[in-house]
Amino acid sequence: MYVIMAYDVAVERLDKVLQIGRRYLTWVQNSVLEGEISNSNLQRLKNQISETINKDHDTVTFYMLRTTKYSKKETIGVTKGEPTTII
């Protein structure tokens, strides 16, 4: 499936969450990663995120598209794609 992951976490956990996300998905812009992922890897990703964030404070949202056939993506402004430096 195709997954969009958007994270809103405290500064001290930003690097760790980004690092986990990039194991499975592609960074596209600040706080957003996306990509094709298998069910088992999505489960791993969610488990690792669960263990890392503070659930009383942080939010990580996964939008899971069964297919990209019914969706379209449009970017206004600069397309960032893979970062050259870790943000």
Added chain:
Amino acid sequence: MYVIMAYDVAVERLDKVLQIGRRYLTWVQNSVLEGEISNSNLQRLKNQISETINKDHDTVTFYMLRTTKYSKKETIGVTKGEPTTII
């Protein structure tokens, strides 16, 4: 259609972009809004965002789902929904 809008803009334009986004969509977490929107309102939203951001620096991405039938949303951590204060 259903739209997810993720923005990554300079601090000085954050308030303005959020304010425009909230005219049409619902704030769900830092830098992300979503909701049902008509084609004409989406066009208005995109125009207003285009006029507001610095396209050499900022990024605003729209994921447009023709239907939510093929998608699923899952949140780990706190569900923020509508903010009680403007962030």
